[in-house]
Amino acid sequence: MALRCEVVTVGTELLLGQIVDTNSAWIGEHLATAGIDSHFQTKVGDNQGRIEEALRVALARSDAVICCGGLGPTQDDITRDAIAAVMGVALVRDEAMVENIRRIFGARGRDMAANNARQADRPVGAEFIVQTRGTAPGLICPVGDQVVYAVPGVPSEMEEMVERAVIPDLVARSGEPATIRSRVLRTWGLAESTLAELVGPRFDRLEGVEGAPTIAFLASGLEGIKVRVTVKAATAELADRALDAEEAALREILGELVFGVDDDTMESVVGSLLLGAGLMLGVAESLTGGLVGSRLTAVPGASNWFRGSIVSYASDVKHELLRVPPGPVVSATAATAMADGAARVLGASVGLGITGVAGPTEQDGMPVGTVFCGVSIGGSSTATELHLPGDRERVRWYATASVLDLLRRALLARG
């Protein structure tokens, strides 16, 4: 049976809805990847009795608990006290850790406030998880043959500690192979059900095979479908080799539907292709209103391959500035003219044009969701007509990703 690990997130602001608890979702995803079950996840306020109760309820039905938050320096931060009470031990101050925290402040050119010494408190019998990002160390706290982990509530600090210390400790306790790695292939352009049909035979072949990778689909809303491959292996090298092989097998099936891997985004991939080809991009956008430019310029160093964008929202800006010929502005003709116009006006070698109906009402007799995308490379331009679902905001987002994907495919075809 898989090890069971609950998550308890601490903070009155979570219960009041002032902050949405994204930490337990992140931890749940990483526990699942590591083959560890998480059947209950609980939010509790900054109240010692209730934190203790949440921990006791969790330990009554699971093997381990990750307790997230309440490790700050103030009197409100009482996770350490609650865990010590559940362990039935005293809380002691670790002077070496006080010095460590003082050094962290010193390195930032600041003095340690007296309060911060509380972060060096440790229930007797617990081990620290050394802090690398914030000032609070984490804790590994044995409770009989069970365990409670304490990690900070700041997402970046929590994530680093869970990946580095908590998951490996849980995996070691579970008796599973020591290394678990995963890789995400990012896809655009298919619904989850269609993707599942394509990958189905591969899925079936791996099912139940000892040591075979597992495959999961993660719908990521407006960012396409992620295909996550996970392997367990004795060493990192063996795990990576198995991931490489499975990635190759999936790419064979999915081809250009895969736009990137792991942290790649559609805009970072487009930027890399432009940079590699020595091309400069100019954009003309209408219904997206600047979303295409804003996504591209989210990539650091975009100035090496992006010239700019003309947001030609008013029709006569399209006609006058971009020289879109007279006639309907939601059309293939307008989209290619916008792509050519963007390249010309912005002094770019590649032009992208996008025009359509975002809603809420139809325009020139065209229904909401009608979108035309133009791509112009080296003076030759093509247009693609799309019909996108959803409300105004969804149509604009889908249109943005779709036009970037068309550019990506055009750049790949160019070789």
Next chain:
Amino acid sequence: MALRCEVVTVGTELLLGQIVDTNSAWIGEHLATAGIDSHFQTKVGDNQGRIEEALRVALARSDAVICCGGLGPTQDDITRDAIAAVMGVALVRDEAMVENIRRIFGARGRDMAANNARQADRPVGAEFIVQTRGTAPGLICPVGDQVVYAVPGVPSEMEEMVERAVIPDLVARSGEPATIRSRVLRTWGLAESTLAELVGPRFDRLEGVEGAPTIAFLASGLEGIKVRVTVKAATAELADRALDAEEAALREILGELVFGVDDDTMESVVGSLLLGAGLMLGVAESLTGGLVGSRLTAVPGASNWFRGSIVSYASDVKHELLRVPPGPVVSATAATAMADGAARVLGASVGLGITGVAGPTEQDGMPVGTVFCGVSIGGSSTATELHLPGDRERVRWYATASVLDLLRRALLARG
């Protein structure tokens, strides 16, 4: 003592982190507004035994439970079964509700699938909360003198039912005044601590006064600070009158820091001011890369007051297309020239220009976060220099909100 109501959200996808549970945060915020305590919020998977356990644990320490999700038509949707088990009663099919669901499908031009009849199942002794948005009704299920509410997991369906039926039922049980209303004043430009100092005296005057409004600050990340006023009163009219009075008192203190109320956004407010003045806006953006245009065009009907935007990312696009004079492009001179150029090139009566350093590295000797905003109205233009905190993404977002706020203030000053 305040009534205590826990929240149990149901769905294996929540535990796996495939979906972040935003429902419990939303419910928590609305319970707090209604003066109801929520000490624990639990996520549980689609497993009947574990849903029952979560409900029993919650009922052992609270007066009421809102159970969210698992009311769909499939075999996975077992919230109804789990509640019936906890109540110790049978689940019966309500034929009138089957007909109601069939009518809902009929109105959408579709046939009801046989499965959907499951949504008409009701534990003996429970009442339906009639559905107005989806196909699943909610449930009010007495358990002794306690109560379990079941609502769908689709946020829009859940929110409507909680506001219409669950909160009023809880408030009636609590013996508090029947009507609770709140209003949010949206502010931009001050840190929470500074805002708290300004409002502090008002806060102190209301504290502990019987029937006085309560005031809470909600940090909403990159969208400024929200000031929420809540009143309890015997009738909606009395509540609204008290809210009007408190809003007036707060506006007296905060003045132009308040940019809007409730669902207003910075872009919708700017749009209304432009429309009211019969002005058309043209934008020139550099570091924001299209974010200003994309936010403005998120407002339906933006074409009535927005002409377009020139995303002049490359310096020579600024010089050539917008006629920014030779010299550094991160400067007050460049910002006003961009504002003037945007108005001229786009045929607008109002121009906005924004240039600066988003990072990750400095530019022309200017540190990351240096931003210049230009506003041009009726041929007269001014520039404002800002120093914004954070990484590339935060600088770009703060810059976008800041330049829109400068335009808002300029339009207000114009009268």
